[in-house]
Amino acid sequence: AQSVTQLDSHVSVSEGTPVLLRCNYSSSYSPSLFWYVQHPNKGLQLLLKYTSAATLVKGINGFEAEFKKSETSFHLTKPSAHMSDAAEYFCVVSNTDKLIFGTGTRLQVFP
Amino acid sequence: GAVVSQHPSWVICKSGTSVKIECRSLDFQATTMFWYRQFPKQSLMLMATSNEGSKATYEQGVEKDKFLINHASLTLSTLTVTSAHPEDSSFYICSGDRDRKETQYFGPGTRLLVL
Numbered sequence: 001a002q003s004v005t006q007l008d009s010h011v012s013v014s015e016g017t018p019v020l021l022r023c024n025y026s027s028s029y030s031p032s033l034f035w036y037v038q039h040p041n042k043g044l045q046l047l048l049k050y051t052s053a054a055t056l057v058k059g060i061n062g063f064e065a066e067f068k069k070s071e072t073s074f075h076l077t078k079p080s081a082h083m084s085d086a087a088e089y090f091c092v093v094s095n096t097d098k099l100i101f102g103t104g105t106r107l108q109v110f111p
Numbered sequence: 112g113a114v115v116s117q118h119p120s121w122v123i124c125k126s127g128t129s130v131k132i133e134c135r136s137l138d139f140q141a142t143t144m145f146w147y148r149q150f151p152k153q154s155l156m157l158m159a160t161s162n163e164g165s166k167a168t169y170e171q172g173v174e175k176d177k178f179l180i181n182h183a184s185l186t187l188s189t190l191t192v193t194s195a196h197p198e199d200s201s202f203y204i205c206s207g208d209r210d211r212k213e214t215q216y217f218g219p220g221t222r223l224l225v226l
Contacts, residue, residue, distance in 0.1 A: 034214075036217075041219065043219040044204070044206075046216075090154065097143065097208075098157055099157070101155045101156075103153070
Protein backbone atom coordinates (compact mmCIF):
# COMPACT_ATOMS: atom_id res chain seq x y z
CA ALA A 1 0.00 0.00 0.00
CA GLN A 2 1.11 3.52 -0.72
CA SER A 3 1.87 5.97 2.05
CA VAL A 4 3.82 9.15 2.66
CA THR A 5 5.62 10.33 5.77
CA GLN A 6 6.33 13.97 6.34
CA LEU A 7 9.23 14.05 8.70
CA ASP A 8 8.64 17.48 10.22
CA SER A 9 5.36 18.79 11.57
CA HIS A 10 6.76 22.33 11.81
CA VAL A 11 9.54 24.12 9.99
CA SER A 12 10.61 27.68 10.75
CA VAL A 13 12.87 29.74 8.52
CA SER A 14 13.86 33.35 8.14
CA GLU A 15 12.75 35.26 5.09
CA GLY A 16 15.32 34.91 2.33
CA THR A 17 16.77 31.62 3.59
CA PRO A 18 16.28 28.21 1.95
CA VAL A 19 13.30 25.99 2.64
CA LEU A 20 13.45 22.21 2.93
CA LEU A 21 10.30 20.20 3.65
CA ARG A 22 10.96 16.49 3.85
CA CYS A 23 8.80 13.66 2.57
CA ASN A 24 9.41 9.94 2.28
CA TYR A 25 7.10 7.65 0.41
CA SER A 26 6.28 3.98 0.36
CA SER A 27 4.97 2.42 -2.82
CA SER A 28 4.96 -0.98 -4.40
CA TYR A 29 5.29 0.53 -7.85
CA SER A 30 6.44 3.75 -9.45
CA PRO A 31 4.30 6.34 -7.75
CA SER A 32 2.82 9.65 -8.72
CA LEU A 33 3.75 12.19 -6.08
CA PHE A 34 2.45 15.66 -5.39
CA TRP A 35 3.02 18.61 -3.13
CA TYR A 36 0.00 20.71 -2.21
CA VAL A 37 -0.09 23.92 -0.19
CA GLN A 38 -2.96 25.04 2.02
CA HIS A 39 -3.25 28.66 3.05
CA PRO A 40 -5.72 29.55 5.80
CA ASN A 41 -9.29 29.68 4.54
CA LYS A 42 -8.22 28.75 1.03
CA GLY A 43 -8.41 25.57 -0.99
CA LEU A 44 -5.43 23.31 -1.46
CA GLN A 45 -3.28 24.43 -4.35
CA LEU A 46 -1.09 22.10 -6.39
CA LEU A 47 2.57 23.12 -6.19
CA LEU A 48 4.03 20.39 -8.34
CA LYS A 49 3.60 16.83 -9.54
CA TYR A 50 5.96 13.95 -10.32
CA THR A 51 4.83 11.27 -12.75
CA SER A 52 7.97 9.31 -13.71
CA ALA A 53 9.34 11.87 -16.12
CA ALA A 54 12.20 14.12 -14.99
CA THR A 55 13.25 13.42 -11.41
CA LEU A 56 13.65 17.12 -10.65
CA VAL A 57 10.24 18.72 -10.80
CA LYS A 58 9.77 22.47 -10.90
CA GLY A 59 6.60 23.91 -9.51
CA ILE A 60 4.96 27.23 -8.95
CA ASN A 61 6.27 30.07 -6.78
CA GLY A 62 9.88 28.91 -7.06
CA PHE A 63 9.37 25.53 -5.42
CA GLU A 64 10.90 22.35 -6.71
CA ALA A 65 11.16 18.74 -5.58
CA GLU A 66 13.49 15.91 -6.44
CA PHE A 67 12.34 12.32 -6.72
CA LYS A 68 15.01 9.99 -5.34
CA LYS A 69 14.06 6.38 -5.76
CA SER A 70 17.09 5.06 -3.87
CA GLU A 71 16.09 7.11 -0.83
CA THR A 72 12.32 6.87 -1.41
CA SER A 73 12.20 10.61 -0.91
CA PHE A 74 10.45 13.54 -2.52
CA HIS A 75 11.65 16.58 -0.59
CA LEU A 76 10.33 20.05 -1.38
CA THR A 77 12.79 22.93 -1.60
CA LYS A 78 12.89 26.62 -2.33
CA PRO A 79 16.08 28.67 -2.47
CA SER A 80 14.71 31.74 -0.73
CA ALA A 81 11.64 31.85 1.51
CA HIS A 82 9.10 34.61 1.24
CA MET A 83 6.66 35.68 3.92
CA SER A 84 3.80 34.58 1.68
CA ASP A 85 5.12 31.00 1.75
CA ALA A 86 3.89 30.56 5.31
CA ALA A 87 1.25 27.83 5.06
CA GLU A 88 0.59 24.12 5.53
CA TYR A 89 2.26 21.83 3.01
CA PHE A 90 1.11 18.32 2.18
CA CYS A 91 3.07 15.59 0.46
CA VAL A 92 0.69 13.30 -1.40
CA VAL A 93 0.96 9.97 -3.20
CA SER A 94 -1.55 8.71 -5.71
CA ASN A 95 -3.06 5.28 -5.23
CA THR A 96 -4.77 4.59 -8.56
CA ASP A 97 -7.62 7.12 -8.37
CA LYS A 98 -7.17 8.15 -4.74
CA LEU A 99 -4.80 10.57 -3.08
CA ILE A 100 -3.08 9.61 0.15
CA PHE A 101 -2.07 12.66 2.17
CA GLY A 102 0.81 13.04 4.55
CA THR A 103 0.21 14.61 7.93
CA GLY A 104 1.37 18.02 6.76
CA THR A 105 4.21 20.40 7.58
CA ARG A 106 3.48 23.87 8.83
CA LEU A 107 5.99 26.36 7.45
CA GLN A 108 6.59 29.53 9.40
CA VAL A 109 8.58 32.35 7.86
CA PHE A 110 10.05 35.00 10.12
CA PRO A 111 11.04 38.45 8.89
CA GLY B 112 -8.52 27.35 -14.77
CA ALA B 113 -9.74 24.36 -12.72
CA VAL B 114 -11.62 26.26 -10.05
CA VAL B 115 -13.78 24.49 -7.51
CA SER B 116 -16.21 26.29 -5.25
CA GLN B 117 -17.98 25.16 -2.12
CA HIS B 118 -21.09 26.53 -0.49
CA PRO B 119 -21.51 27.42 2.25
CA SER B 120 -18.04 28.30 3.46
CA TRP B 121 -19.14 27.77 7.05
CA VAL B 122 -22.27 26.61 8.78
CA ILE B 123 -23.45 26.31 12.36
CA CYS B 124 -26.36 24.01 13.08
CA LYS B 125 -28.15 22.37 15.98
CA SER B 126 -27.62 18.74 16.84
CA GLY B 127 -30.07 16.51 14.99
CA THR B 128 -30.47 18.69 11.93
CA SER B 129 -29.19 17.96 8.44
CA VAL B 130 -26.74 20.09 6.53
CA LYS B 131 -26.11 20.13 2.80
CA ILE B 132 -22.78 21.23 1.31
CA GLU B 133 -22.43 21.95 -2.39
CA CYS B 134 -19.31 21.47 -4.46
CA ARG B 135 -19.11 22.90 -7.95
CA SER B 136 -16.44 22.75 -10.63
CA LEU B 137 -16.72 26.18 -12.23
CA ASP B 138 -14.67 25.91 -15.38
CA PHE B 139 -14.27 22.21 -16.03
CA GLN B 140 -16.24 19.01 -15.95
CA ALA B 141 -15.24 16.80 -13.07
CA THR B 142 -15.31 13.16 -14.04
CA THR B 143 -14.91 12.24 -10.43
CA MET B 144 -15.46 14.23 -7.28
CA PHE B 145 -14.02 13.48 -3.88
CA TRP B 146 -15.05 14.43 -0.36
CA TYR B 147 -12.51 14.80 2.40
CA ARG B 148 -12.69 15.58 6.08
CA GLN B 149 -9.98 17.45 7.94
CA PHE B 150 -9.80 17.71 11.72
CA PRO B 151 -7.87 20.59 13.29
CA LYS B 152 -4.14 20.33 12.75
CA GLN B 153 -4.57 17.00 10.96
CA SER B 154 -4.37 15.76 7.44
CA LEU B 155 -7.14 15.23 4.94
CA MET B 156 -8.96 11.94 5.14
CA LEU B 157 -10.85 10.73 2.10
CA MET B 158 -14.49 10.05 2.90
CA ALA B 159 -15.90 9.04 -0.45
CA THR B 160 -15.44 9.09 -4.19
CA SER B 161 -18.30 9.79 -6.55
CA ASN B 162 -18.73 9.56 -10.27
CA GLU B 163 -21.44 11.45 -12.06
CA GLY B 164 -24.67 9.52 -12.18
CA SER B 165 -23.57 6.63 -10.02
CA LYS B 166 -23.47 5.79 -6.33
CA ALA B 167 -20.59 7.04 -4.28
CA THR B 168 -17.90 4.72 -3.02
CA TYR B 169 -17.29 5.24 0.68
CA GLU B 170 -14.05 4.65 2.53
CA GLN B 171 -13.95 2.15 5.34
CA GLY B 172 -15.47 3.53 8.50
CA VAL B 173 -17.52 6.23 6.79
CA GLU B 174 -21.27 5.78 7.30
CA LYS B 175 -22.98 6.12 3.95
CA ASP B 176 -26.37 6.69 5.55
CA LYS B 177 -25.01 9.57 7.56
CA PHE B 178 -23.00 11.23 4.82
CA LEU B 179 -25.19 11.25 1.73
CA ILE B 180 -23.42 12.10 -1.48
CA ASN B 181 -25.15 13.03 -4.72
CA HIS B 182 -23.27 13.66 -7.94
CA ALA B 183 -26.04 14.65 -10.31
CA SER B 184 -23.93 16.36 -12.95
CA LEU B 185 -20.34 16.75 -14.06
CA THR B 186 -20.11 20.07 -12.28
CA LEU B 187 -22.04 19.52 -9.05
CA SER B 188 -21.74 17.19 -6.11
CA THR B 189 -23.45 17.54 -2.75
CA LEU B 190 -22.67 16.15 0.66
CA THR B 191 -25.50 15.98 3.18
CA VAL B 192 -24.65 15.36 6.80
CA THR B 193 -27.81 13.83 8.20
CA SER B 194 -28.80 14.13 11.85
CA ALA B 195 -25.61 15.97 12.62
CA HIS B 196 -23.96 15.61 16.02
CA PRO B 197 -21.15 17.60 17.64
CA GLU B 198 -18.60 14.94 16.65
CA ASP B 199 -19.42 15.69 13.00
CA SER B 200 -17.98 19.17 13.44
CA SER B 201 -15.07 19.38 11.04
CA PHE B 202 -13.71 20.96 7.89
CA TYR B 203 -15.14 19.31 4.78
CA ILE B 204 -13.28 19.68 1.51
CA CYS B 205 -14.27 18.55 -1.94
CA SER B 206 -12.20 18.12 -5.06
CA GLY B 207 -12.69 17.20 -8.67
CA ASP B 208 -10.48 15.76 -11.33
CA ARG B 209 -10.50 16.17 -15.09
CA ASP B 210 -10.44 13.17 -17.34
CA ARG B 211 -8.95 10.96 -14.61
CA LYS B 212 -5.60 12.67 -14.87
CA GLU B 213 -4.82 12.12 -11.18
CA THR B 214 -4.49 15.82 -10.41
CA GLN B 215 -7.31 16.93 -8.17
CA TYR B 216 -8.52 20.50 -7.85
CA PHE B 217 -9.75 21.41 -4.42
CA GLY B 218 -12.49 23.62 -3.13
CA PRO B 219 -11.88 26.10 -0.30
CA GLY B 220 -13.65 23.90 2.23
CA THR B 221 -16.71 24.17 4.44
CA ARG B 222 -16.38 24.49 8.17
CA LEU B 223 -19.23 22.76 10.01
CA LEU B 224 -19.95 23.37 13.66
CA VAL B 225 -22.68 21.32 15.29
CA LEU B 226 -23.92 22.63 18.61
